[in-house]
Amino acid sequence: MLRTLFRKWRESRNASLQLDAILTATDPDAPLAERNRWLIELGFWIRRDGMAGVEVDGGEGPGRGTRSFREHVRMRYLVQVLERHPDWAERFGATMRSIVRDNDPTALFCDTGVASHPGFVSEMVHRLQARFLPPPPNRSDMAALFALLFVGQHDAEWVEALDDELLARLARVLRAGMTAAGEADGGAQAMARYWAALGHMLSTSIAVLVSQVRATGLSQSVRSRLRGRVEDTPFYQLDSAIKALCEPGLTHADEAFGHRLNYFRALLDGCHAAALQVYAELEENGVSVEVVFQIERMKVQLARIELLLAAWVEPGRPGMHAHLVAELIRSTQARRSVSDLAGASFAQLARRVVERSAETGEHYITRDRKEYGELMRAAAGGGLITVATVYLKFLIYGLHLDKFIEGLLASLNYAGSFLIIHFAHFTLATKQPAMTGPALAHRLDAVGRPEGLEVFVDDTIAMIRSNAAAIFGNLAVVFPVALAIQWLANKILGANLITPAKAIATIESFSIVGPTPLYAVFTGVLLWLSSLIAGWADNWFALHKVHDVMAYNRRLRYVLGERGAQRLADFWQRNMSGISANVSLGLLLGLGPEILSFVGPHMEVRHVTLSTGSVGTALGVLGLEALRLPSLWLAVAGIALMGVLNVAVSFALAFNMALRSRSLRRVDRAELSAAVRRRILKHPLSLIVPPRMAGAEPVAGSRRA
Known part of the structure; x- marks a missing residue:
C-alpha cells in the first residue's frame, strides 16, 4: 500500500x-x-x-x-x-x-x-x-x-x-x-x-x-x-x-x-x-x-x-x-x-570584508630584502610571545577545571598573547594567509595582459616566500626558547613544568597518524573565520560612523578633552580590525572546539606555532632519550603537515571568497599555474631569497642581476 x-x-x-x-x-x-x-x-x-x-x-x-x-x-x-x-x-x-x-x-x-x-x-x-x-x-x-x-x-x-x-x-x-x-x-x-x-x-x-x-x-x-x-x-x-x-x-x-x-x-x-x-x-x-x-x-x-x-x-x-x-x-x-x-x-x-583583508594582507607580502628582514624579526618576536602562551596553556589545562572554564581561560590566554603580538608589531605566521589571499586575488583583474600576469606571478612568489619566512621565524624562536625554559627550570629549580606523562601524551597527540590532519584543517577554518570577523567589525565601525560618534561625544570630551577624545577615536579606527581579529581568533581557538565537541564531533586545535612550542617543552622534560621515540618523529611529521594545512586551508578559503566577491571574468587557471611553475623552475631560490630591491623580482627569460 x-x-x-x-x-x-x-x-x-x-x-x-x-x-x-x-x-x-x-x-x-x-x-x-x-x-x-x-x-x-x-x-x-x-x-x-x-x-x-x-x-x-x-x-x-x-x-x-x-x-x-x-x-x-x-x-x-x-x-x-x-x-x-x-x-x-x-x-x-x-x-x-x-x-x-x-x-x-x-x-x-x-x-x-x-x-x-x-x-x-x-x-x-x-x-x-x-x-x-x-x-x-x-x-x-x-x-x-x-x-x-x-x-x-x-x-x-x-x-x-x-x-x-x-x-x-x-x-x-x-x-x-x-x-x-x-x-x-x-x-x-x-x-x-x-x-x-x-x-x-x-x-x-x-x-x-x-x-x-x-x-x-x-x-x-x-x-x-x-x-x-x-x-x-x-x-x-x-x-x-x-x-x-x-x-x-x-x-x-x-x-x-x-x-x-x-x-x-x-x-x-x-x-x-x-x-x-x-x-x-x-x-x-x-x-x-x-x-x-x-x-x-x-x-x-x-x-x-x-x-x-x-x-x-x-x-x-x-x-x-x-x-x-x-x-x-x-x-x-x-x-x-x-x-x-x-x-x-x-x-x-563580502567585497567590503575582502577589501579590508586585502589592505591588511598587503603589509604581509615582502618584496625586497629589507621588508623580508623586518618580517623575520617580527616573526621571531611573535614566536617569543608564543612561548609564554604555551606555558600558560599547560598551566590552565593542568588545573583540570570544567571544560567550559578551561576553554574560556584558554581563550583569554590566546587572545591576550595575540593582542600583545599585534601591538608590538610582531607576526604570527598562520594569520597571514587569510589576509594575503584577498590581496593576491586583486591581481587577477589584470592577468589577461602579459604585464598583469607577471605582477600576479611576482606577488604569488612573494606571498609564498613571506609565509614561509614567517613560519620559519616563529618556529626558529618558539622551539629553542620553550626547550631552554624547561631545561633551566629543571637545572635551577629541580622541577619540571609539566610531568613526563604529560610530555609523552603531548608528543603522541601531534602524531601524523591519527586525527592531527583533520584538526589542522579545522584550525585553518578558524583562522579564516577570524579574518571574516575582523572585516565585518571594520565595516560595522565605518557604517555606523563610530569614529565621529566617539570624537564628538560630550562626555568623552569632558573626561579626556577634545584632543583626547579625537585620539581615542583614531586609535579605535586604526585598530578595530586588528583587535577584532585577535580577540575573535582567541575565542575561536579556546572555546570553539569545546562548543563544537558539545553539539557535534570532538575537535581540537592544532596550531603549528603553539604545537611546536609544546613539543619543545616536552623535549625539555624527557631529555635526549626522547629522540629514540618513534612517536617524536611522527609528531615532527605531523607538525610539518599541520603547518601546510593551517596555511593552505585558510588561504584557499580567503582566496576563494575574494574571487566570489568580485565580478571577475573566468581566467585560464592552467596558464596561471604554468606561469608560477615556470618561475619556480627557472629561479627556485626566489622562494627563499628575496630580490635586493622592490620590483626587482626575476622574471622568466631574464638574467638575474
Missing part, C-alpha cells in the same frame, strides 16, 4: 490527463479555481514528455529555429486539434479569455521576481515558505497562476523560442467565438478592446512600480547617501513624469508622447546612476545588508519598468509578448530562490 502511494506520488510530478479529456473538460462558466486547475493540467500535458529538445539546423534570428523543443511539438498538435474541432476551439478560446479576464495581472507585472518584503530576513523567510507552500489555485491572482503553471526548469526557454507562425495560429484559436453578432470584421472591435485593456494594465503596472522605486529612492537610508538636494534627484521627479506619460487622451503617435517618453527613460537612467552612487558610498563608508537589499530590489523594479514600457510602447514588435512572458516566467522561478537573494544581498558585504 505505502509503496503504491509512494510510486504514484513520484509519478504525479510529470503525470497529466490525455488531451481529449482536457479539452472535453473545458468550461468557460466554471468557477475560477476549476478553470485555473484546468489550465495547470494543460501546462503539465504540454511538457509531460521532457523539457529540452535536440539541436537542428536552420532558422534565423537569435533563439529561433536553432533548437527544437518537445513542447513546441505538443503546442502544434494542440492547435491542429482545435483547428479541426471548432466547437472545442470556441470553448477553449472563451475559457482562456475568461482566465485572463478574471485573474488580476498587477501582482504578476509588479511583484513577480521583486522582493515583496522591506527587509532581508522577512524576505528570506517568505521565500523559504514559498518553496514548500505553493499558492492555492482559487485566488484571482495571475502571479499565483504563473507560479503553479510554469514549474519546468526550461519553461522560459521554450516560450521565448515560439515561432511567429505558431503564435499566429494560436492567436486565431484564442479569438474563436469573439465575433459579435452582426460584425463582419471577425471581432476587430473586440480585439481592439483587448489591446486597449492590455495597454491600460501595462501603464498601470508601470505607475505602481514607479511609486515603489520612488519610495525606495526617497527613503532615509538611500537619500542620505546621495549628493545634492532631494528635489533634484531622479526619484523625486519620477511621479510627475509617469503621470504626464499616462495622460488620458495622449496616444503613442503624438509628438508629445515621444518627448515625454524620452524624458521618462532619462530619469530611469538617472535612477540607475544613483544606485551606483549609493554602492560607491557603501564601499567607502561601510556596507549595510539592508541597504544593499533595497538597492537590489530597486534595480529589479527598474528593469521591470523598462520591460513593461517596451511592451506598452511597441506591442506589435515581433516576439515582444513571448519575450515578456518568458521574462515573467524567469522572474517567477527566481523568486523561489533563497540563494539568489543571499548572493545579491551579501556580495557587497
Whole structure:
C-alpha cells in the first residue's frame, strides 16, 4: 500500500490527463479555481514528455529555429486539434479569455521576481515558505497562476523560442467565438478592446512600480547617501513624469508622447546612476545588508519598468509578448530562490570584508630584502610571545577545571598573547594567509595582459616566500626558547613544568597518524573565520560612523578633552580590525572546539606555532632519550603537515571568497599555474631569497642581476 502511494506520488510530478479529456473538460462558466486547475493540467500535458529538445539546423534570428523543443511539438498538435474541432476551439478560446479576464495581472507585472518584503530576513523567510507552500489555485491572482503553471526548469526557454507562425495560429484559436453578432470584421472591435485593456494594465503596472522605486529612492537610508538636494534627484521627479506619460487622451503617435517618453527613460537612467552612487558610498563608508537589499530590489523594479514600457510602447514588435512572458516566467522561478537573494544581498558585504583583508594582507607580502628582514624579526618576536602562551596553556589545562572554564581561560590566554603580538608589531605566521589571499586575488583583474600576469606571478612568489619566512621565524624562536625554559627550570629549580606523562601524551597527540590532519584543517577554518570577523567589525565601525560618534561625544570630551577624545577615536579606527581579529581568533581557538565537541564531533586545535612550542617543552622534560621515540618523529611529521594545512586551508578559503566577491571574468587557471611553475623552475631560490630591491623580482627569460 505505502509503496503504491509512494510510486504514484513520484509519478504525479510529470503525470497529466490525455488531451481529449482536457479539452472535453473545458468550461468557460466554471468557477475560477476549476478553470485555473484546468489550465495547470494543460501546462503539465504540454511538457509531460521532457523539457529540452535536440539541436537542428536552420532558422534565423537569435533563439529561433536553432533548437527544437518537445513542447513546441505538443503546442502544434494542440492547435491542429482545435483547428479541426471548432466547437472545442470556441470553448477553449472563451475559457482562456475568461482566465485572463478574471485573474488580476498587477501582482504578476509588479511583484513577480521583486522582493515583496522591506527587509532581508522577512524576505528570506517568505521565500523559504514559498518553496514548500505553493499558492492555492482559487485566488484571482495571475502571479499565483504563473507560479503553479510554469514549474519546468526550461519553461522560459521554450516560450521565448515560439515561432511567429505558431503564435499566429494560436492567436486565431484564442479569438474563436469573439465575433459579435452582426460584425463582419471577425471581432476587430473586440480585439481592439483587448489591446486597449492590455495597454491600460501595462501603464498601470508601470505607475505602481514607479511609486515603489520612488519610495525606495526617497527613503532615509538611500537619500542620505546621495549628493545634492532631494528635489533634484531622479526619484523625486519620477511621479510627475509617469503621470504626464499616462495622460488620458495622449496616444503613442503624438509628438508629445515621444518627448515625454524620452524624458521618462532619462530619469530611469538617472535612477540607475544613483544606485551606483549609493554602492560607491557603501564601499567607502561601510556596507549595510539592508541597504544593499533595497538597492537590489530597486534595480529589479527598474528593469521591470523598462520591460513593461517596451511592451506598452511597441506591442506589435515581433516576439515582444513571448519575450515578456518568458521574462515573467524567469522572474517567477527566481523568486523561489533563497540563494539568489543571499548572493545579491551579501556580495557587497563580502567585497567590503575582502577589501579590508586585502589592505591588511598587503603589509604581509615582502618584496625586497629589507621588508623580508623586518618580517623575520617580527616573526621571531611573535614566536617569543608564543612561548609564554604555551606555558600558560599547560598551566590552565593542568588545573583540570570544567571544560567550559578551561576553554574560556584558554581563550583569554590566546587572545591576550595575540593582542600583545599585534601591538608590538610582531607576526604570527598562520594569520597571514587569510589576509594575503584577498590581496593576491586583486591581481587577477589584470592577468589577461602579459604585464598583469607577471605582477600576479611576482606577488604569488612573494606571498609564498613571506609565509614561509614567517613560519620559519616563529618556529626558529618558539622551539629553542620553550626547550631552554624547561631545561633551566629543571637545572635551577629541580622541577619540571609539566610531568613526563604529560610530555609523552603531548608528543603522541601531534602524531601524523591519527586525527592531527583533520584538526589542522579545522584550525585553518578558524583562522579564516577570524579574518571574516575582523572585516565585518571594520565595516560595522565605518557604517555606523563610530569614529565621529566617539570624537564628538560630550562626555568623552569632558573626561579626556577634545584632543583626547579625537585620539581615542583614531586609535579605535586604526585598530578595530586588528583587535577584532585577535580577540575573535582567541575565542575561536579556546572555546570553539569545546562548543563544537558539545553539539557535534570532538575537535581540537592544532596550531603549528603553539604545537611546536609544546613539543619543545616536552623535549625539555624527557631529555635526549626522547629522540629514540618513534612517536617524536611522527609528531615532527605531523607538525610539518599541520603547518601546510593551517596555511593552505585558510588561504584557499580567503582566496576563494575574494574571487566570489568580485565580478571577475573566468581566467585560464592552467596558464596561471604554468606561469608560477615556470618561475619556480627557472629561479627556485626566489622562494627563499628575496630580490635586493622592490620590483626587482626575476622574471622568466631574464638574467638575474
